[in-house]
Amino acid sequence: MRRLHFVRARGVLCAGALAMLWAGAASAHKGSDAYLDVQQLAPAAVTAEPAPPIAVRALRFTLSVAIKDLDLLLPMDSNSDGRVTWGEIRVALPAVLAVANQSAALDNPKDATTECALRWQFDGVERRGDGTYLRLVAGARCALAQSLALRYTFFREQDANHRLLVAGHLDRKDLLTTGSPLRSGPLPLLAAPLPVPVAAGDARPIPAAADASAGRWSAVRDYFLLGVHHLLEGYDHLAFLLALVLPLRLALFATAAPGAAPAEPGRLPQPGKAVWWSLLRTVTAFTVGHSLTLMLATFGWTQTSPRWVEPAIAVSIAVAAALNLRPVTWVRTDVLALLFGMVHGIGFAGLLQEAAAPSGLLPWALAGFNLGVEAGQLLAVGAWVALVQPVVFRRWYPQFVVRGGSAVLMLLAAWWFWQRIQ
Helix, strand or coil: HHHHHHHHHHHHHHHHHHHHHHHHCCCCCCCEEEEEEECCCCCCCCECCCCCCEEEEEEEEEEEEHHHHHHHCCEEEEEEEECCCHHHHHHHHHHHHHHHHHHECCCCCCCCCCCCCCCCCEEEEEEECEEEEEEEEEEEEEECCCCCCEEEEECCCCCCCCEEEEEEEEECCCEEEEEEECCCCCCCEEEECCCCCCCCCCCCCCCCCHHHHHHHHHHHHHHHHHHHHHHHHHHHHHHHHHHCCCCCCCCCCCCCCCCCCCCCCCCCCCCHHHHHHHHHHHHHHHHHHHHHHHHHHHHCCCCCCCHHHHHHHHHHHHHHHHHHHHCCCCCHHHHHHHHHHHHHHHHHHHHHHHCCCCCHHHHHHHHHHHHHHHHCCCCHHHHHHHHCCCCCCCCCCHHHHHHHHHHHHHHHHHHHHHHHHH
């Protein structure tokens, strides 16, 4: 019987190790994101051409797409040497622009003017926290009376986790939203304003109805979902959480370890209560730590380089896992979670900084993103607790799940650390 338990545990551990190593080889932290900036170049004005006179707005769109992501669609690295040179970019540009014109377009009604369309042009390359991006620009002149929406299908078949982060300023209103290539319909950018009578030659700005509260709650909602998504695809954050909860034998029901005195019906044994309280302290400390530095970094009150933050996150996983193998009595898990949570918070902040959220909506985006990260964290911890319920009180659990899992996490952290210091 013990042999059967050993085989089962070893199989589960090996499967988990392979899954984590596969995830680590793909991407340990930053997912696939593109960035769109939308700006109105001038106040809405009236034009006499085409007749009848209509009010139009001039718009400028700037789209940044990672070269490493484009390589999923097109042979950006044509010689497969692991580097994309300027010569390779120039060769691939016509194909990139053709894909952009098909994959990022305004969703216009049939009677829209021909000028209300995006024809992307190359505008250079730019360096962001997770690599080099191609920057594309397009202009459009769209009727004020029509709404604006974007059809975005980049990487629909290649990466279901890809996200578009949109920011800008339209009709004196801040714009902040997110999109996905899997979205069933176009991404709304601006609702059509109420009809306003105009006369030919009238160049006065045309007021647009603004609902500030709607924009704020939209930012909270979109960035809440982005926070959940970012946490659940951030394998290094999940690995750190796993290292913290691995040694906790959490029971959902009143089930004690073999040989323990039976508990009262419907109640957990006393050790179970203590373990749940330990989990609450640890998760809360991690939340406080990364919320603090996430806020400081997002508002620009502290600046750090990804060059040390990303390796430091890998180190935090290794340290937490090592303490599961060789506990140190004076090291408190909740204090450890607080300190390393501050490091992870700086890593979270990179996404918000790259999105360049308008200052008026930044606090709301930050609140939504932080709540989303916490929701994703609770989902991850809850999933782990539910997963281990059948085996949490088995005699081999400490040896094979806690110690074996911690050893795998240390190896994974060492691999990530090596990748990030290159």
